[in-house]
Amino acid sequence: MGKYNHHPNSIIANLEYYFKELDSIQKDLSNPVCRKGCSGCCSNDFEISMTEFFYILRYMNIHFSVSTIEEFRRKAQEPFHFGPCLFIDHNDESCQIYEARPLICRKYGLLDNLTDCPLLSDVPLSEKNVNTADGTFLFVLPGTDKKFYVGGHPLIYWIEHTENGQLASEKMKRLYEAAFSEDERQFVKMLFL
Numbered sequence: 408m409g410k411y412n413h414h415p416n417s418i419i420a421n422l423e424y425y426f427k428e429l430d431s432i433q434k435d436l437s438n439p440v441c442r443k444g445c446s447g448c449c450s451n452d453f454e455i456s457m458t459e460f461f462y463i464l465r466y467m468n469i470h471f472s473v474s475t476i477e478e479f480r481r482k483a484q485e486p487f488h489f490g491p492c493l494f495i496d497h498n499d500e501s502c503q504i505y506e507a508r509p510l511i512c513r514k515y516g517l518l519d520n521l522t523d524c525p526l527l528s529d530v531p532l533s534e535k536n537v538n539t540a541d542g543t544f545l546f547v548l549p550g551t552d553k554k555f556y557v558g559g560h561p562l563i564y565w566i567e568h569t570e571n572g573q574l575a576s577e578k579m580k581r582l583y584e585a586a587f588s589e590d591e592r593q594f595v596k597m598l599f600l
Contacts, residue, residue, distance in 0.1 A: 412587070413586075413587040413588065414587065414588055414589055414590055416590035416591055417585075417586060417587055417588065417589060417590060417591065417594070418458045418461075418542050418543070418586050418591050418594050419458070419461065419462060419586050419587050421458075421541070421542035421543070421591065422458050422459065422462055422510075422542065422543060425510060425537060425539045425543070426510075426513065428537045429510070429513040429514060429537055429539075430513070432537070433513070444499055444500045444501060445500070446491065446492070446495045446500040446501075446502070448515055449491060449492040449494075449495050449502065449512070450490065450491060450492060452561065453509075453511050453561065453562065454511075454558075454559035454560055454561055454562075455509040455510075455511065455559050455560070455561075455562050455565065456510075456543040456544050456557070456559045457557060457559070457565075457582070457586075458542065458543045458586060459509045459510060459543060459559075460560075460562075460565040461582075461583050461586045461587075462507050463504055463507045463509070463565075464565075464569065464572070464574070464583070465507075465587070466504055466506065466507035467479070467504070467507075467572060468572045470504075471572075473571050473572055476569070476571065476572040477571060477572075479493050479494070479566055480566055480567055480569055480570070483562075483563040483564075483566040483567040484567045492562070493562070493563065493566060494508075509562070510539045510543065514537075514539070541554075542591060544556055544557060544558070544559060545557075546591070546594075546595045546598070547591075547592075547595070548595070549592050549595055549596055557598065578600075581597060582594070582597055582598065585597050
């Protein structure tokens with residue numbers, strides 16, 4: 408984390424703050440349940456924010472070849488691909504984007520107990536709470552104190568709307584760059600252009 412150059416008040420900086428908070432909670436657990444190779448809860452039927460996807464896309468473009476990214480896209484485009492997550496390496500059941508994994512993957516079993524996992528109890532592993540909605544799904548409308556919700560999409564939706572590791576629309580390309588290079592207020596203004 409913190410590997411990508413970005414504006415200190417960008418939505419990416421905000422996301423990295425959440426990542427650090429959640430990773431710190433996980434690190435402080437005396438007996439963490441989730442570990443490398445345990446991919447029982449890793450499926451494609453969850454939503455992530457645009458912010459999280461931009462972070463994952465940057466990670467993919469740094470760590471994977473274009474042909475590998477295209478293979479992920481091809482898998483995402485398969486009809487009814489709601490099974491194991493695209494990013495699970497089936498050789499060792501590890502997450503290929505672990506460092507950039509979405510918030511839901513970091514929070515699963517840690518701060519909530521809404522799970523079918525037999526390894527987790529009915530009680531969250533930590534009593535701490537981290538509000539991860541601000542700057543990912545919720546943004547403050549410039550010039551007001553009102554928040555608005557920007558809906559997420561399933562991970563496979565985001566992946567299938569790329570080509571050769573790039574975003575398809577010009578607006579999404581501008582938002583992607585602004586997510587890293589502009590402060591959050593400027594990013595929000597661009598959402599409405």
